[in-house]
Amino acid sequence: MVLMLTTLILGGAMTAAPTPAVPVSRFLDSLGANSAVCVRGENLESTIEATRFLGLRWYRLGYESDIPVSTLLELHRQTGVRFSYGLQSGGADVERLLRGARELAAEDALVAIEGNNEPNNWGVTYQGEEGGSDLSWLPVAKLQRDLYSTVKSDPTLGGYPVWSITENGAQTDNVGLQFLIIPDGAGCLMPDGTRYADAANCHNYYTHPAWPGLHDNQTWIASDPGPGCRVDGLYGNYGLTWRNHFEGYSVEDLISLPRVTTETGVTIDGPITEEVQAKLLLCGYLSQFARGWSYTAVYLLRDRTDEAGNQSFGFYRPDYTPRLSALYLHNLTTILADEGSVEEPASLDYSIDDRPDTVHDVLLQRSDGTLLLVVWGERFTGGADEVTVRLGRAFPSAAIYDPTIGTEPLESLRHVSRVSLTLADHPVIVELAP
Numbered sequence: 001m002v003l004m005l006t007t008l009i010l011g012g013a014m015t016a017a018p019t020p021a022v023p024v025s026r027f028l029d030s031l032g033a034n035s036a037v038c039v040r041g042e043n044l045e046s047t048i049e050a051t052r053f054l055g056l057r058w059y060r061l062g063y064e065s066d067i068p069v070s071t072l073l074e075l076h077r078q079t080g081v082r083f084s085y086g087l088q089s090g091g092a093d094v095e096r097l098l099r100g101a102r103e104l105a106a107e108d109a110l111v112a113i114e115g116n117n118e119p120n121n122w123g124v125t126y127q128g129e130e131g132g133s134d135l136s137w138l139p140v141a142k143l144q145r146d147l148y149s150t151v152k153s154d155p156t157l158g159g160y161p162v163w164s165i166t167e168n169g170a171q172t173d174n175v176g177l178q179f180l181i182i183p184d185g186a187g188c189l190m191p192d193g194t195r196y197a198d199a200a201n202c203h204n205y206y207t208h209p210a211w212p213g214l215h216d217n218q219t220w221i222a223s224d225p226g227p228g229c230r231v232d233g234l235y236g237n238y239g240l241t242w243r244n245h246f247e248g249y250s251v252e253d254l255i256s257l258p259r260v261t262t263e264t265g266v267t268i269d270g271p272i273t274e275e276v277q278a279k280l281l282l283c284g285y286l287s288q289f290a291r292g293w294s295y296t297a298v299y300l301l302r303d304r305t306d307e308a309g310n311q312s313f314g315f316y317r318p319d320y321t322p323r324l325s326a327l328y329l330h331n332l333t334t335i336l337a338d339e340g341s342v343e344e345p346a347s348l349d350y351s352i353d354d355r356p357d358t359v360h361d362v363l364l365q366r367s368d369g370t371l372l373l374v375v376w377g378e379r380f381t382g383g384a385d386e387v388t389v390r391l392g393r394a395f396p397s398a399a400i401y402d403p404t405i406g407t408e409p410l411e412s413l414r415h416v417s418r419v420s421l422t423l424a425d426h427p428v429i430v431e432l433a434p
Contacts, residue, residue: 018347021365024338024372027289031333032058032084032297033315034263037075039065041305044075046320050301051079054315054326055333058111060262060297062088063096069103076109084163084262084295086114087147089122094147102156111295113151114163114201114262115144120170120243134172138189140165141175144196152195163260164197169237171246178238178248180257199258199294204233206266206280214271216358217378219284222264223291225254234259260295261288268312276380278324279426281315282332282403283376286427290362328426331403335429336374340367348373348432349392356385359423369434377423384424391417391432401429 033056038044059081061067065088072083085101087093097113104110116124119132119140131139148162168177176188177196184192206222207213208231215221215230225234236242239254249257264284268277281298288296303314315326345365350373352359358379364372377385398416399409404426419430 018349019363020347021342021345021363021371023342023345024336024364024366025341027362027364028055028333028336028338029057030289030293030295031056031285031329032060032295033301034297034299035059035061035301036065037061037067038071039067041318042302044071046316047301048075048078050316050320050322050326051075051081053322054329055337056081056301058082058084058295058297059301060084060086060114062086062091062114062117063093063100064088064091069100072104073107073109076104076107082109082111084112084114084260084297085110086117086163086262087143088114088117090119090124091116092124092126092143094143094150097147098150098154098157101151101160102154105156105160110157110160112161112163112199112260113147113157115147115165115197116140117165117262118167118203119165120167136173137171137175137177138173141177141190141194141196144177145190145194148195148197161198161258162196163199163201163262166201166203166262167232167237169232169242171241171243174244174246178241178246199260200234200238202232202234202237202259202261203263204229204231204261205264205299206231206284207272208232214276214380216381218380219280219287220291220358220360220378222284223287223293225257225259225292226251255292259293261293262295262297263299264288264296265299265313274324276425277312278328279404280380281325282328282427283378283425285329285332286362286374286376287360287378290360328403331405331407332427332429334407335401335403335431336364336372338366338368342367346371351390351392353388353390354385355387359385359387371432371434373430373432374427375421375423375430376427377425379423380425384422387421387423389419389421389430391419393417395432397433399431401431403427403429 036042123133126139126143129139176182176190180197182194211230222231227235238248300313302316305318361375394417400411
């Protein structure tokens with residue numbers, strides 16, 4: 001581990017334009033994971049404990065594992081966690097999905113409703129027609145169209161967002177699932193104006209068969225909404241589909257396209273040690289948020305025990321002992337913790353001198369006015385960078401945190417207007433008192 005050293009110095013001119021802060025609660029709300037909660041070897045008591053420890057705000061799941069909705073509601077009551085609820089792998093029972101979603105919505109435990117999980121791998125049978133995989137994707141498209149229209153006409157669920165299917169880049173025929181709404185003149189097999197979703201949905205894992213191994217800027221690149229993404233990202237599913245290259249949104253449109261990630265992460269293997277995995281997951285949540293993904297679910301809360309081998313994706317091992325990823329995320333959410341709301345976010349004229357392309361940042365704000373400048377490095381192949389953060393004005397006090405070390409400040413200082421940081425492969429937080 002490269003220890004982050006800081007020196008804080010008075011003075012320094014500023015030329016940067018003001019950057020508006022984002023409520024820290026919005027970032028915390030984006031933090032999710034995939035979990036089976038109480039089936040597939042998991043149990044509710046341990047899931048409650050893990051949820052509290054990690055500070056997660058939502059889980060991605062569906063009806064396919066027969067998780068009782070009453071159990072999900074108990075988890076919500078105990079922890080406040082909410083759920084995206086989906087058809088999942090091969091599912092086509094819209095009415096069953098909506099029954100469960102209504103129960104969740106009644107207790108404010110619902111985030112969104114999701115379409116099919118990876119129909120390229122699982123296929124779909126809808127209204128007697130088989131589709132997805134290597135067959136026509138018309139049944140998949142009709143199912144998603146009907147799911148959307150049924151949700152939007154439902155008195156209870158009409159106000160909730162519908163997330164698209166995943167792996168729509170695998171369409172064998174151009175049914176238009178690379179769009180949220182098929183635009184006029186798109187030339188798709190489904191009619192112009194067909195509505196599928198309110199948000200794009202991806203599984204942009206940090207590594208990919210076309211981009212294996214460990215790289216600098218690993219999570220920043222995986223979060224890229226454009227063609228610079230080297231993994232299975234937004235561009236390959238909604239810009240130019242990866243299987244048959246059907247045209248979707250322009251790069252300019254992709255940048256502002258509403259989007260979520262319902263699976264991402266990385267397994268421990270080769271150069272990706274337990275510590276590297278933990279740092280990748282921290283940087284991943286931050287990169288996703290900074291690059292416009294409103295929700296991010298890491299695969300997986302706990303390693304699967306009903307699948308071949310130990311996949312080592314999880315924050316927790318099969319016996320629920322925490323990995324470093326669990327400890328580091330706990331530290332991050334503890335440092336940033338805030339339950340209030342921010343009515344009018346502040347702005348800050350900060351800049352980062354000598355910034356290499358592996359250094360990234362996001363400005364957050366607590367409800368008490370405290371600013372939290374999160375700066376992270378992605379030099380995963382080694383090395384570190386010395387940078388100076390110029391704050392634009394003097395703050396009465398500041399504290400520096402490193403979630404890979406603990407939850408207490410490494411330094412607490414007064415009268416601060418610039419900060420020198422050594423950044424390597426994880427985030428640090430500069431807390432600025434109002």
